[in-house]
Amino acid sequence: MTDAPADPADEVVDLCRDLIRIDTSNYGDEDGPGERKAAEHVATLLDEVGIESRLYESEPGRTSVVAQWGGTPGGSRDGGLLLHGHLDVVPARAEDWQVDPFSGEVRDGYLWGRGAVDMKDFDAMLLAVVRARQRSGRVPDRPITLCFTADEEAGGHKGAQVLVEQHADELEGCTEAVGEVGGFSATVRGRRIYLVEAAEKGMAWLRLTARGRAGHGSMVNRDNAVSTLAAAVARIGAHEWPVRLTPAMRTLLAAVGDLAGEEATPENAEALVEEFGGAARMLGAVIRNTCNPTMLDAGYKVNVIPSEATAHVDGRFLPGHEDEFFATLATLVGDGIEIEAVSHQQPWETPYDGRLADAMTRSLLAEDPDAIVAPYLMSGGTDAKHFRKLGMASFGFAPLRLPADLDFTALFHGVDERVPVDALEFGARVFDRFLDEV
Structure with missing residues (x-):
């Protein structure tokens, strides 16, 4: 065990910055660096706090990470929970950006770089929360599977699909899954509405x-x-x-x-x-x-x-x-x-009710009491499409409290991708609360 902070908000920005600095550009073909270096980095971060992980490589360099965490006998009536993020990013042309897209630079209260929004921010939140809870002994009673995948930006065929088809034993018992592109705020008529992905x-x-x-x-x-x-x-x-x-x-x-x-x-x-x-x-x-x-x-x-x-x-x-x-x-x-x-x-839709939905709503309102929380349908696709083949109910929940004037959705795959530093810290606190209730 290390002596690093036990508050996940204290290291989430550094974790996200370090992940951004590892170029995992996915060109959708045989080009690109792959995810191996990032996967090894994630495995090391988990190993530092005593969590064993496994690397699965579908092709040379195309690497996913899986780890089992938490769970006590009789500790959950709802089966296992999969928490998943992807390690690859879409390419970026440095000449189009104000900063080097793989520098992880902090400027004007934002962390800049390819993946800051899609989705190394959630990878960092998840790692920060898991590491902090593991250090302090706050391990969930519910069994958790942690999964960081390759190739999501090209359909997940070399990442999540391979795990589902060839390593389903790692996902056995998981009845619900939480991943990216949900829990971020939009401001409507002066009120923040947090959008939780419940369909694709x-x-x-x-x-x-x-x-x-x-x-x-x-x-x-x-x-x-x-x-x-x-x-x-x-x-x-x-x-x-x-x-x-x-x-x-x-x-x-x-x-x-x-x-x-x-x-x-x-x-x-x-x-x-x-x-x-x-x-x-x-x-x-x-x-x-x-x-x-x-x-x-x-x-x-x-x-x-x-x-x-x-x-x-x-x-x-x-x-x-x-x-x-x-x-x-x-x-x-x-x-x-x-x-x-x-x-x-295939598309999917999960009813926004039950224990998991309640936990997401309560964890957001605990940090932002005057907000509104509602489900939405996402226009793009995520690895949830593959994991749902194993019967999991899915949500997207990467909580971010965003400024009203930030055109957040334009940053997905966009130039000058960036995330507010305080939004990352907010997300780590919310996700920590969420794990108290799952």
């Missing part, structure tokens, strides 16, 4: 392929693959998907409606979402299915009409609305274009 959209990363007749660019060609594909992509990009309110978003918008003095309905949902300011770019995407064209590829010479053109689209569908999504997409694409799944993952 499904993912449909798709490749569209149009085929036609190759020929000379100077001649008439009514079987042009580029033209056919471009028209389909334009229809997809211009489509207005209808509003659909899922249980989590009905609850969240009802809370906003109370502040605005009106009942939340599908008809005013978009106006209520706009109350969130910058966060509306994310929340506006979770009251409907979405499909955004992201990549185009065709041809090899300006005067040659190619026989094939491809596009990639990023489709996300709401829980309960997958069939509607694919039926609409097929109509938009039209005939003669092949649709192939690059990654197809």
Whole structure:
């Protein structure tokens, strides 16, 4: 055991800074440094306080960490709890940033760097709380599985998916899971609302392929693959998907409606979402299915009409609305274009009630009594999609009390990613309280 502080808020910033300084950029291919160095660092931090961990490497350098912690005979009626975060980050171009994205610099009350928001902040909170509690003997009665994964930013296929499919014994007995992208605050009409992730959209990363007749660019060609594909992509990009309110978003918008003095309905949902300011770019995407064209590829010479053109689209569908999504997409694409799944993952939704939800709400309100806590549906995807295959109820809970003028959702995968130092400390205190009740 070390003599480091037993208050998790005392070391959470240093832990996050050190993790940011380890470049774990995930390019979605064979490039990049991998997560091995960060995984070894996490294993060392756990070992320092007497927690044994194991490293699982799906490919050279693509490394996840798992450890078992806590638990007493008869100590929990709810089964085990999985606490999970990922070690990889999306790439960053240093020339675009005000600071070196892997410097972990503290400036103007913020910790800057790639991963400060997504999601080395939560990794650091989790490590700080576990280390502090282990030192002081405050180990939860409930058995806890700690998991720090590889490859989440590319779908988790080399990280969480491998653990679920090849090392499920490490996750045996876990009935609930808590991970990233929830518990952060937004300010609406002067009130802080903490958004706890209780649902995720499904993912449909798709490749569209149009085929036609190759020929000379100077001649008439009514079987042009580029033209056919471009028209389909334009229809997809211009489509207005209808509003659909899922249980989590009905609850969240009802809370906003109370502040605005009106009942939340599908008809005013978009106006209520706009109350969130910058966060509306994310929340506006979770009251409907979405499909955004992201990549185009065709041809090899300006005067040659190619026989094939491809596009990639990023489709996300709401829980309960997958069939509607694919039926609409097929109509938009039209005939003669092949649709192939690059990654197809299911949506999920967990009712925001029960012991775990109550613990999250109480731990936040203990630190911020005048706030509102509500569930929401997240537009992106996390490793929860894989862990839920083992039957776990899932939430996203990485608590952060944020300034009203911070456009927080723009920092996910964005330039100048940063997190307030006091928000990290707040999160460590809240998560420590949360573990008292799980």
